[in-house]
Amino acid sequence: MSDWYARLGPALRRLPAETAHRLALTALEHGLVPAPARGQDPILRVTAFGRELPNPVGLAAGFDKNARVFARMPGLGFGFAEIGGVTPRPQAGNPRPRLFRLEEDRALINRMGFNNDGLDAVAARLGKRRRDGQFLVANLAANADSAEPADDFVVLTRRLAPLVELVVVDVSCPNTANGKVFQRHEPLDDLLTRLAAVRGTTAMALKVSPDLSDAEKADIVSLALEHRIEGMVVANTTVERPSTLRSKARGERGGLSGPPLKEMALKLLGEVYRASAGKLTLIGVGGVESGEDAYQRIRAGATLVQLYTALVYHGPLLIPRIKAELAYLLRRDGFGAVAEAVGADHSLQPA
Numbered sequence: 001m002s003d004w005y006a007r008l009g010p011a012l013r014r015l016p017a018e019t020a021h022r023l024a025l026t027a028l029e030h031g032l033v034p035a036p037a038r039g040q041d042p043i044l045r046v047t048a049f050g051r052e053l054p055n056p057v058g059l060a061a062g063f064d065k066n067a068r069v070f071a072r073m074p075g076l077g078f079g080f081a082e083i084g085g086v087t088p089r090p091q092a093g094n095p096r097p098r099l100f101r102l103e104e105d106r107a108l109i110n111r112m113g114f115n116n117d118g119l120d121a122v123a124a125r126l127g128k129r130r131r132d133g134q135f136l137v138a139n140l141a142a143n144a145d146s147a148e149p150a151d152d153f154v155v156l157t158r159r160l161a162p163l164v165e166l167v168v169v170d171v172s173c174p175n176t177a178n179g180k181v182f183q184r185h186e187p188l189d190d191l192l193t194r195l196a197a198v199r200g201t202t203a204m205a206l207k208v209s210p211d212l213s214d215a216e217k218a219d220i221v222s223l224a225l226e227h228r229i230e231g232m233v234v235a236n237t238t239v240e241r242p243s244t245l246r247s248k249a250r251g252e253r254g255g256l257s258g259p260p261l262k263e264m265a266l267k268l269l270g271e272v273y274r275a276s277a278g279k280l281t282l283i284g285v286g287g288v289e290s291g292e293d294a295y296q297r298i299r300a301g302a303t304l305v306q307l308y309t310a311l312v313y314h315g316p317l318l319i320p321r322i323k324a325e326l327a328y329l330l331r332r333d334g335f336g337a338v339a340e341a342v343g344a345d346h347s348l349q350p351a
Contacts, residue, residue, distance in 0.1 A: 005315025291325020
């Protein structure tokens, strides 16, 4: 299939970023986005969180905030998809403009502020989903004005955990008042104790920031293991601004995503893998835009990888390209499956 996005993408990027995003969602809802050829390379099959996925490449949170198009993602070649972040009450988010393209850096800065339709609307859509084997993830977030953000996560987990295969507790958003409350030991310890009582058998992961201190990294990993959290999403956007940024929008406030985040997220991924002795199932995200990027994340300790920003610049036909490159790299290096390559860059000491 010809890369139609190479022709259409530049026109879309002349529109305001949120307008282009809305158009993309509408096109997906109406089946107007051409799907790549079907078929999955068997070397890409992977088991994560007790489920078998056709491949390890997933859609990150933030694209399908309101669970409108998740059912279209397998047709685009994704092995799994994450909806949200979802808050208990509908939330307008921060004032516009709040999403900025950094064209020269193939990056984005966002300060969206978890704008979404709220729990009731999202739960209603998820309640209608066909349980056809798709691995679906829900990203949970507290309302920005919530006086008791832990209560928000309890309510969200109780409602959404039965409707998806994995819930992600987002404790690392840089764009809302309650976005980082649970990066401290006592609040996170209490939260995870409470969530254990309501999540049932659904797997859970924490989404962490690349801006953590060494002490915060160690503490969050320790608490995740102590509370038997199954995984971690590494990493969220960063408030740091690398000196290599060239785009005019580089000074905008918010979280930076895309290739400038790549090395920071990759480094944190390896640190979390080693600190957890490989006991957590890791999802690597942040700057993934090629099969080589995905392969690096897997070798650093990720079982799954995610992307979002790369779709803005490369379009959905990027997904089959990443998968083909990843399959080639696995075979080139003598691996027979994704699982064999997970953490290959590290030598863990026996427990």
